[in-house]
Amino acid sequence: MPDVVLVQGASRGLGLAFVKRLIGQFPSSKIIATCRDPNSALALQELVELHPQRVTLLRLDVTDGDSLEAVAEAVSVSGKPIDLLINCAGVLHSPEGLRPEKRLQDVCLSNLEQYFRVNTIGPLMVAKHLVPLMTRRRRAIIANLSARVGSISDNRLGGWYGYRASKSAQNMITKTLSIELKRTHPEMICVGLHPGTVATELSAPFSSRVAPEKLFSPEEAATKLLAVIEKLMPGDTGKVFAYDGSEVPW
Numbered sequence: 001m002p003d004v005v006l007v008q009g010a011s012r013g014l015g016l017a018f019v020k021r022l023i024g025q026f027p028s029s030k031i032i033a034t035c036r037d038p039n040s041a042l043a044l045q046e047l048v049e050l051h052p053q054r055v056t057l058l059r060l061d062v063t064d065g066d067s068l069e070a071v072a073e074a075v076s077v078s079g080k081p082i083d084l085l086i087n088c089a090g091v092l093h094s095p096e097g098l099r100p101e102k103r104l105q106d107v108c109l110s111n112l113e114q115y116f117r118v119n120t121i122g123p124l125m126v127a128k129h130l131v132p133l134m135t136r137r138r139r140a141i142i143a144n145l146s147a148r149v150g151s152i153s154d155n156r157l158g159g160w161y162g163y164r165a166s167k168s169a170q171n172m173i174t175k176t177l178s179i180e181l182k183r184t185h186p187e188m189i190c191v192g193l194h195p196g197t198v199a200t201e202l203s204a205p206f207s208s209r210v211a212p213e214k215l216f217s218p219e220e221a222a223t224k225l226l227a228v229i230e231k232l233m234p235g236d237t238g239k240v241f242a243y244d245g246s247e248v249p250w
């Protein structure tokens with residue numbers, strides 16, 4: 001059971017579901033939940049009120065270096081190393097006009113930058129700031145929320161250039177991190193996780209054709225992924241796993 005878990009991107013969707021499941025499943029764990037705007041994260045505020053000794057809420061926007069530094073400082077002051085870091089933040093579409101591309105002519109520089117800034121560079125910058133604050137000589141885990149559509153060998157439909165590529169690149173970052181951390185954190189396991197198709201705002205515009213039994217609730221997906229995390233072995237570091245524990249090919 002992890003003593004301290006940090007869930008990054010916890011305002012809603014899978015991140016929020018992870019926080020709820022962790023509270024229920026690991027009664028002695030402390031949970032640091034981060035999100036871009038704690039003032040509007042009402043569900044998280046409620047969890048902090050219900051569990052003031054266990055849940056801490058901090059502001060973190062993965063594209064904002066100052067907020068990364070502030071979170072690192074707050075975790076450092078607490079004096080307790082992080083055993084499990086779950087990077088959930090991700091974008092696929094946005095009210096500001098971000099849309100997954102259907103064809104080459106839909107590709108646009110600012111959208112591509114947005115995908116990479118949040119989905120790829122985000123988890124890397126979080127790792128840069130938080131790895132020094134993670135458990136060194138015991139089991140510790142970094143789990144980056146990836147996606148099967150980031151698998152190059154599994155790409156049969158095409159489209160979604162930016163999102164796919166940002167998740168493929170995130171997988172490379174997870175692998176590269178796993179190699180470096182073997183030297184400094186010998187017990188650390190870094191993985192990517194594919195949650196399946198989950199009924200969140202991210203998937204809503206695209207999930208109408210998904211069979212009901214294949215569309216997980218955020219709570220179901222978080223429960224399945226926590227079971228995968230619990231079973232991880234040192235030799236799993238650098239790989240990507242799906243919600244059922246199967247390895248996702250690159």
Ligand SMILES: NC(=O)c1ccc[n+]([C@@H]2O[C@H](COP(=O)([O-])OP(=O)(O)OC[C@H]3O[C@@H](n4cnc5c(N)ncnc54)[C@H](OP(=O)(O)O)[C@@H]3O)[C@@H](O)[C@H]2O)c1
Binds near residue numbers: 008060088200
């Ligand atoms: N849902 C699926 O079917 C599915 C499938 C495969 C993979 N995934 C992956 O799973 C992860 C979670 O997805 P979800 O379905 O839970 O999505 P979601 O419900 O849309 O939630 C996305 C989260 O990312 C946060 N976020 C966005 N930009 C951020 C930034 N710059 N800094 C910090 N946080 C930021 C959002 O915060 P705000 O509330 O502040 O916007 C929100 O908490 C993503 O990485 C996604 O790619 C999801």
